[in-house]
Amino acid sequence: MSPDILLQITLSGITTGAIYAIIALGFIIIFKVSGVINLAQGEFVILGGLAMVTFQASLKWPLPVAFLSSVVVVVALGILIERLAITPARRARGAPLARILIMTIGLSTFIKGGASIIWGKDQYYLPHFTGDKPIFIFGATMLPQHIWILGFTVLIALALALLFSRTSLGKAMLATAENPDAAALMGINVNLIVLVSFALGAGLGAIAGLLVTPITFTGYDRGTMIGLKGFVAASMGGMGSTTWAILGGLALGLAEAFSTLVGFGELKDATSFMILMVILFFMSRGVFARART
Amino acid sequence: MIRTENLCTSYGYVEVLKNVSIEVKTNEIVAIIGANGAGKSTLLRTISGLVKPREGKVYLESQAVSGHPAYRIARSGVSLVPEGRQIFASLSVLDNLMLATNARRGKEARLTIDEDLERVFTLFPVLRERKGQHGGTLSGGQQQMLAIARGLMSRPKVLMLDEPSLGLAPILVDEVMKVIQDLRKQNLAILLVEQNAAAALQIADRGYVLETGRVVLQGGGKELLNNESVKDHYLGSAAFSINQGNPNR
Numbered sequence: 001m002s003p004d005i006l007l008q009i010t011l012s013g014i015t016t017g018a019i020y021a022i023i024a025l026g027f028i029i030i031f032k033v034s035g036v037i038n039l040a041q042g043e044f045v046i047l048g049g050l051a052m053v054t055f056q057a058s059l060k061w062p063l064p065v066a067f068l069s070s071v072v073v074v075v076a077l078g079i080l081i082e083r084l085a086i087t088p089a090r091r092a093r094g095a096p097l098a099r100i101l102i103m104t105i106g107l108s109t110f111i112k113g114g115a116s117i118i119w120g121k122d123q124y125y126l127p128h129f130t131g132d133k134p135i136f137i138f139g140a141t142m143l144p145q146h147i148w149i150l151g152f153t154v155l156i157a158l159a160l161a162l163l164f165s166r167t168s169l170g171k172a173m174l175a176t177a178e179n180p181d182a183a184a185l186m187g188i189n190v191n192l193i194v195l196v197s198f199a200l201g202a203g204l205g206a207i208a209g210l211l212v213t214p215i216t217f218t219g220y221d222r223g224t225m226i227g228l229k230g231f232v233a234a235s236m237g238g239m240g241s242t243t244w245a246i247l248g249g250l251a252l253g254l255a256e257a258f259s260t261l262v263g264f265g266e267l268k269d270a271t272s273f274m275i276l277m278v279i280l281f282f283m284s285r286g287v288f289a290r291a292r293t
Numbered sequence: 294m295i296r297t298e299n300l301c302t303s304y305g306y307v308e309v310l311k312n313v314s315i316e317v318k319t320n321e322i323v324a325i326i327g328a329n330g331a332g333k334s335t336l337l338r339t340i341s342g343l344v345k346p347r348e349g350k351v352y353l354e355s356q357a358v359s360g361h362p363a364y365r366i367a368r369s370g371v372s373l374v375p376e377g378r379q380i381f382a383s384l385s386v387l388d389n390l391m392l393a394t395n396a397r398r399g400k401e402a403r404l405t406i407d408e409d410l411e412r413v414f415t416l417f418p419v420l421r422e423r424k425g426q427h428g429g430t431l432s433g434g435q436q437q438m439l440a441i442a443r444g445l446m447s448r449p450k451v452l453m454l455d456e457p458s459l460g461l462a463p464i465l466v467d468e469v470m471k472v473i474q475d476l477r478k479q480n481l482a483i484l485l486v487e488q489n490a491a492a493a494l495q496i497a498d499r500g501y502v503l504e505t506g507r508v509v510l511q512g513g514g515k516e517l518l519n520n521e522s523v524k525d526h527y528l529g530s531a532a533f534s535i536n537q538g539n540p541n542r
Binding site: 175178 | 341342343362363364367368372373375379380381382383384388391392393395396397443447
């Protein structure tokens with residue numbers, strides 16, 4: 001085994017993992033603040049890419065404008081979903097977590113249907129942000145898009161660290177995550193904070209979709225798979241902290257990449273789900289311990 | 294300052310409060326005493342908006358606030374120091390205190406944050422020493438002090454305390470009660486819920502006795518302290534538990 005190939009696999013694992021990490025962050029922020037596991041998270045990812053297809057490829061908007069507009073559209077959808085579906089369901093006292101979980105599966109199917117009406121059943125791709133001329137690093141190659149992905153991941157991690165350690169909004173989110181009743185007693189509008197968490201989760205999903213579409217293609221029905229990968233990454237991190245979600249994402253990306261090495265190439269997706277099953281068998285209490293009303 | 298009128302609260306089909314009417318004026322300490330399950334905590338949770346009343350009203354300075362969500366009631370100046378402290382264990386002591394300033398409205402109230410922070414640090418010097426530490430690392434007594442300090446940081450007109458002596462060593466109970474007594478001078482209406490009836494009635498101007506969701510007795514603090522039926526039902530056992538907690542006393 002040549003070191004070049006190992007480096008190549010590591011690099012590609014890290015970039016795929018970075019995408020999983022961003023999606024996992026969306027999962028975790030929504031879960032921690034609202035107690036909801038949002039299985040429509042993958043649809044936010046796909047919609048980010050598809051909106052970009054419309055804005056950039058069809059309408060020929062410049063990249064930054066199309067990028068921001070796509071994020072805004074998906075965030076708006078996240079807000080709408082939270083207000084029209086999640087909040088009413090959370091307000092029904094004693095509504096078990098499982099009921100809302102099933103509802104998010106319904107929402108994901110609903111969004112898929114909507115997307116197939118708007119964008120049809122074709123597969124789409126997007127131009128790379130800054131060309132697709134490979135860069136050589138010690139005998140391995142990387143695309144500029146990979147650098148964009150890693151750069152955005154670092155940026156997002158830093159921005160979230162600042163949000164939670166330096167801003168009163170971030171502190172209010174942490175307080176709500178820990179004890180919503182006590183947070184309300186502090187004058188914090190808990191429903192608004194939950195809304196913010198959905199907006200943030202949707203936005204992170206959209207950014208992941210925008211970043212990854214140039215190298216993977218996208219289509220209306222791709223959300224389930226990529227969303228579940230993000231969920232596996234979040235579970236690997238124990239559904240707890242943002243740092244662990246990022247590590248979980250990277251670990252999953254690397255595991256998938258190295259599974260190709262041992263002849264698992266066709267079973268790359270299966271690798272993720274084997275990991276998920278192991279987590280659910282041995283850590284299910286850890287992952288789902290935070291049942292709330 | 295704050296007044297409830299025929300407050301009724303149910304959990305499902307269980308009626309917990311039945312026509313409870315109480316009042317607390319500014320610069321007054323009012324104690325609610327009663328056995329476990331008498332509805333004391335539910336009364337505070339209903340006033341604070343965490344639980345919606347089925348019937349009846351809560352008035353803050355003659356304005357009806359019942360039915361408002363808890364965060365709005367907190368913002369209008371009613372602060373609850375909840376049972377079991379419920380501080381944010383994963384956040385620092387300072388963050389805990391600053392979070393309560395979310396309840397402050399208006400520019401003037403925001404300008405006095407530093408001043409008020411200084412005031413609660415003077416009141417509880419240990420909090421200044423530990424302001425960078427996570428709330429969860431504090432001892433039970435320190436957490437109670439943090440919870441009270443946090444309640445004050447919202448700059449309330451009404452301060453409600455739910456069992457502030459619960460789980461504290463007797464010497465700390467005295468300390469907490471002394472702090473509450475001192476707070477009376479600061480233009481606060483204080484509503485104190487206690488199972489430790491003796492400790493509460495000693496510092497209270499007035500008191501209400503709650504039994505299975507009804508007010509069965511009310512009167513001055515000293516008056517209730519000397520009331521035969523209160524002595525029989527609430528003071529005997531409370532006094533006993535105090536002695537048990539500290540055999541050297």
